[in-house]
Amino acid sequence: MVTLEIEKRFLHPGQFYVTRRPAVISTLLGSCVSVCLYDPVTRIIGMNHFLLATRHPSSEPVLQSEAGRYGLGAMELLINGMLKQGARREHLRAKAFGGGNVLATRLREMPDRFSIGKINIEFVQRFLQNDGIPLVAHNLGGDFGRQIRFESSDFSVYMRRVPIRSAQRIAAEEKNYFDKELQQHEKQRKQVANQAEFW
Numbered sequence: 268m269v270t271l272e273i274e275k276r277f278l279h280p281g282q283f284y285v286t287r288r289p290a291v292i293s294t295l296l297g298s299c300v301s302v303c304l305y306d307p308v309t310r311i312i313g314m315n316h317f318l319l320a321t322r323h324p325s326s327e328p329v330l331q332s333e334a335g336r337y338g339l340g341a342m343e344l345l346i347n348g349m350l351k352q353g354a355r356r357e358h359l360r361a362k363a364f365g366g367g368n369v370l371a372t373r374l375r376e377m378p379d380r381f382s383i384g385k386i387n388i389e390f391v392q393r394f395l396q397n398d399g400i401p402l403v404a405h406n407l408g409g410d411f412g413r414q415i416r417f418e419s420s421d422f423s424v425y426m427r428r429v430p431i432r433s434a435q436r437i438a439a440e441e442k443n444y445f446d447k448e449l450q451q452h453e454k455q456r457k458q459v460a461n462q463a464e465f466w
Contacts, residue, residue, distance in 0.1 A: 278316040283341060285313035285348035286419070293416040295429070296365035297437035298383040300338070300391050300407070303362040303417040303424050304345055304400075306354035312419045313349050317341035319383065338390045346398075362404040362424050363391050364415050369437060384408065412437045 274290035280299055284292055292314045294301050305312040317338045350356065366384040388407045395402050404424065406413065412429030429437065 278314060280316055280318045281341075283313065283315035283345045283348065285311065285345065285352055287311045287352050288419075290419045291416055293414070295437055296413045296415065297367055297369040297440075298365070298387065300363060300365040300387040301415060302342065302345065302391060302395075303364070303415075303422075304349060305360055305419075305422045306349065306358040307360065307422065308355065308358045309353050310419065311349050311352050311354040312417065312422065313345050314417050315341040315345045317387070319387070338387065338394065342391075342394055342398075356399075359400045360422075361395050361400050361402050362417075362422075363395070363402060364406050364413055364424065364426060366391075366407045367412050368408070368410045369412055 272289070274286060274288055276284045276286075276290065276292045278284060278292065278294040278301070286292075287310060290312065292303075292312070294314070294316050296316070299316055299318050301314055301316045303312070303314050317340075319337050346356070346359070349359070366388040368382065368384050385408070391407075392402065406426055414427045414429055416425045417423075418425070
């Protein structure tokens, strides 16, 4: 009897993964959100992990980053990746996790009204509704982190709550990630400014 090897993938912020092979996809979430998407007919699965729902208005810091780090780009990459492998849009089902309130208090650069977790939750619920993809299960919000594992065998998602004390480590990692993006944006902005011609 031939036993198929099970792929194991761990996603970091900004990443996504799609496969039609037996697989387990996992990640660790603080304010970030992950959508576990699957087609029960073709058995294709995929997951993304995004930190920010969208680029901020011009009044807020703007991150120069690949599409996967933002909710809209992350969802488009995930859905298109699944369709390319043979999934059918009308068969897609979603499970969503994350959006914990573990990062906002650490992002002192951001206005008090800016709640990354809340905005991410509102975005993913609205996106799935507008796109006609049923959200069949979710665990969103709260004041804790999450460790999730998405299994292709039966499309189950196993979740373990990460207590707020431990979640502070996740928040610190997300903040470092966020800070690096801000620094990169500032560097690119200065380069553009230095190259600008004034008339």
